[in-house]
Amino acid sequence: GREPILVRWKDLYEGDRDLRDAVKEHIQSEYGVSPPDLTLGAGTVLLVDGFDEMTSHDPTFIGVCFRRLVRLHGAGCTIVVAMRTPVVTSGMKEEWAQCQALVCHIMPFADEQVDRWAEKWAAANEDDAITGDALRAAASGEDSSRPSADGVTQVPLLLYMVAKYVLPRTTGRAPLNRTAVFRIFVDETIRGTVENSAAQRVQTTADYEPVAYRLLLQELAAIASWPKSAGVCRKRDIED
Numbered sequence: 001g002r003e004p005i006l007v008r009w010k011d012l013y014e015g016d017r018d019l020r021d022a023v024k025e026h027i028q029s030e031y032g033v034s035p036p037d038l039t040l041g042a043g044t045v046l047l048v049d050g051f052d053e054m055t056s057h058d059p060t061f062i063g064v065c066f067r068r069l070v071r072l073h074g075a076g077c078t079i080v081v082a083m084r085t086p087v088v089t090s091g092m093k094e095e096w097a098q099c100q101a102l103v104c105h106i107m108p109f110a111d112e113q114v115d116r117w118a119e120k121w122a123a124a125n126e127d128d129a130i131t132g133d134a135l136r137a138a139a140s141g142e143d144s145s146r147p148s149a150d151g152v153t154q155v156p157l158l159l160y161m162v163a164k165y166v167l168p169r170t171t172g173r174a175p176l177n178r179t180a181v182f183r184i185f186v187d188e189t190i191r192g193t194v195e196n197s198a199a200q201r202v203q204t205t206a207d208y209e210p211v212a213y214r215l216l217l218q219e220l221a222a223i224a225s226w227p228k229s230a231g232v233c234r235k236r237d238i239e240d
């Protein structure tokens with residue numbers, strides 16, 4: 001068997017640290033264990049999440065960062081990198097070809113896939129109100145014959161939010177785009193956790209630049225949607 005290690009790219013790339021050392025530091029900080037024998041060799045699978053956040057950097061710098069990962073692969077470590085397509089450069093594609101990488105493009109959900117997803121959700125939760133039409137109607141704020149606003153129900157994470165948090169609060173009067181879905185999600189999970197914690201001050205959307213706030217919500221949404229998180233963020237995750 002292989003040892004899987006999940007890391008966020010933003011925790012690794014800064015500075016000139018060797019990526020092996022960066023991964024060791026991350027594991028020690030995140031899990032409180034010291035892995036002195038970690039070699040990131042043939043028996044290790046490194047799962048790198050959040051590489052798409054490099055879109056705010058210069059393309060040349062993004063290329064340098066990606067080559068650091070490629071060199072790590074050259075040492076025998078299997079690497080799985082998650083990224084959105086806007087961050088992909090022609091140089092990165094050349095790197096893929098040279099190292100014979102397996103590239104998988106995850107496509108948005110089609111309506112038929114949303115319908116099947118809703119059927120499984122309804123069966124698991126014993127809730128007949130959850131249907132593909134109901135989810136699309138909740139996301140569009142219109143009748144069920146209208147397409148979902150901003151492709152909300154075509155994205156797995158947002159589809160999860162619509163089913164669990166948005167649909168019960170939908171009035172059907174105002175369209176819901178991605179931002180509105182995130183806002184309801186934050187109200188139901190993250191903000192309530194913060195307000196009930198020892199924190200005395202809760203930052204509002206006005207405290208953030210729009211892009212930074214979107215990335216913040218995106219990360220918190222991902223954390224809270226993990227099955228082990230049960231739809232909430234730990235205080236530690238919020239503080240981080």
